[in-house]
Amino acid sequence: MTKDAAPSAAGRPRLSGAPTGSPRQDIIREATALFVAKGYAETTMSEIARSAGLRQSSLYYWFARKEHILQALLEENRSSLALAASLEGRSGPAAPRLYAVLHADAMQLCSAPLDFYEFERVARSQPQNFGAFFDDYAALHGLTASIVRQGVESGEFQAVESEDAATAALGLNEGLQRHYRQPLPGLRSYSAEQVSGLSADTTLARLLAAPGKLAAVRAEAADLTAGWNPSAES
Amino acid sequence: MTKDAAPSAAGRPRLSGAPTGSPRQDIIREATALFVAKGYAETTMSEIARSAGLRQSSLYYWFARKEHILQALLEENRSSLALAASLEGRSGPAAPRLYAVLHADAMQLCSAPLDFYEFERVARSQPQNFGAFFDDYAALHGLTASIVRQGVESGEFQAVESEDAATAALGLNEGLQRHYRQPLPGLRSYSAEQVSGLSADTTLARLLAAPGKLAAVRAEAADLTAGWNPSAES
DNA sequence: CGCCTTTTCGATAAGTTATTGAAAGTCTGT
DNA sequence: ACAGACTTTCAATAACTTATCGAAAAGGCG
Incomplete structure (x- = not known):
């Protein structure tokens, strides 16, 4: 039952006569x-x-x-988690890595076929089927918090509580994707790139000990993300 | 039809025999x-x-x-807008006023009977009935942006684009209220007060030119909110 | 007492997700 | 070639939803 894809021509033909591909x-x-x-x-x-x-x-x-x-x-949408997993363990300054993770997550939220909250609602009603969704979220949260902690310890970031900062950063991503998907009447609308930039900029500006470095961080993050291929990771 | 409240004993009696109050x-x-x-x-x-x-x-x-x-x-839940309208025109530093507005908005989002996003979904499907919802949101956004602009001009805040900052601040409130209402499995859960504090703290820490003043701002904001009565405004 | 208004009810329409058993093909072994 | 198993599709239908309609059951008033 529920086979993956059987291109065989077996089975009762369709009334519509449509060619039964996959x-x-x-x-x-x-x-x-x-x-x-x-x-x-x-x-x-x-x-x-x-x-x-x-x-x-x-x-x-x-x-x-x-x-x-x-x-x-859902199973086709897990790339930002892979990026976070890759960048969390990498050496070098934390700020560009965090920027890259947050920006990629926001871009994914914007380009996903479903609103994050609609997805979450369904996932919550079917926990046994969507355990992977919550696992992924918890993993992304943990990796984000870990990068924040690295930045705090290295002095790049202000002294913040890393779990709370991760919650705020991801919550901002989620809140802002809404403004991309469903612009509220009377407010300006944002592109996915603008939303993602606004979110990552805001979080980094809040965390950086030297706020003037934001532009440089943004540029370094672009380098980290460039050529990133979600499926080509160990 | 659809009278407001008729305590008269007219009409067909209920099968349940329950006392028909209002x-x-x-x-x-x-x-x-x-x-x-x-x-x-x-x-x-x-x-x-x-x-x-x-x-x-x-x-x-x-x-x-x-x-x-x-x-x-909905018509019983508009107090944070009234607070914002009151504080926007008040003299004095912008930071405590912004903190008070954001904190009050987050508290209201947490204590409202409905999740913000669920509310927004219904409002969007019935625009003719929920115009007031979008009007209120646009007004709150405008007032928030106005306070941000005051802070930028006075030098309290960093030089940010006020509309974007307001969008991010309100988006963070909306994103975080979710973590209060529906804590995600595997993550810590927050009280309404903790969520509101985290949100307002995060936004102000990002905006303040002198980050060390956050604690003072928080205290001043508490004074501004103390004794605030939503219905007692001109 | 008869009539109007207010409020409640039962029946029912039209739409939704999901189940079930039968139908209509292909495929396989002999 | 052909019986039987397997795969896929379908119609019918159950159980539930929001919403409408006309009738029923009261009180108030001339």
Whole structure:
């Protein structure tokens, strides 16, 4: 049941006559487009089925629950954690590493198919299926706090409590991604790059012992991120 | 239709025999408790009806749509805007006034019956009914930016773009309220006071030209807020 | 007493997620 | 070639949701 992708032409043919490619991937692709356009809660299984070219009840052959489609989406979005894991253990000043991690996380939050909070809501209602989500978050938080601690110990950063600083930094990322996804009426709207820059700038400006170095930190962070390939890590 | 509160004993008696006090207020009260406990989307009209002592369909005599109950809730939660409006025009240093506004806003976000993002989601789906929500937000943002600008001009703050700083400050409040309402597994949990302090501390530490003054600012802000009564303003 | 207003109720429509058993193909072994 | 197993799809339907409608049950008033 729920095989990954069977390009075989077996099974009852579709009424729509549509060419049955890789149903699982088709469903994920169409669902992603709909989630992006309308959000998770507002997208119905009937709409996904119509887009993917089969009937609503047939969807449940591939995904027993609506949340499982979301779960399949999640597993393609873990790159910022990999970057953080890589940069946490690297030598050199902490500030550019922290900037790179925060900026990459914000960019990922902005470009993900789903609003972070919508994702979190679903994850919380299905803890047994989304344990990886919370594990990843806790790991990212821990790595962020670790980089902060390194910066504090080296004197780059002011003397802050590293766990709280990490919570604030990630919370700022989450709060600001909203302003990219859903600009509030009457306020200016931001691009993903602007949101990510604002968030990382704000956190670093708060932490740096020498605030004048922010521009240099930003440039160094760009070097760290350049050529980063999430899947090419040990 | 939808009268405010008619303590008259007219109308068909309830099957439950419950004493029909002020149905509208009863419904709001019970719905609030359920929203706090389970969230808006997960609370059904049937549950609200059961708690309030009438039938599901009878609810629609008092509130034609589920969102109207939420709308009624909103109108009791506008105190931080009033504080901001009061403090924006006041003389004296900007830092304590900004701290007081941000702290009060965070406290309100934490103590509100509904998660900010859940509220925003509903508001966005019913713009004609929730225009006041967006108006209030834009007003709070404008006042916050104004106080930031005052601080920049007086030299208390670093030279920042005031609109962006306000966006970041409010976004941090919104992002952190989540950590109070729904602590993520594996991370420490915060009280409302801790969340609000962390948020206001973080923003002010980022803005202040003299970071060492944060403790003093915090104390002055407490004085500004002390004895503040939302409803006693011109 | 008959009529109007207020409030509640039951029945029901239309939409949602999810289950079930049957149908309609391909594939495999003999 | 063909019986049986396997894969995939479908229609029907259950259980739940928000919301509407007309009827019912009271009080108030001429």
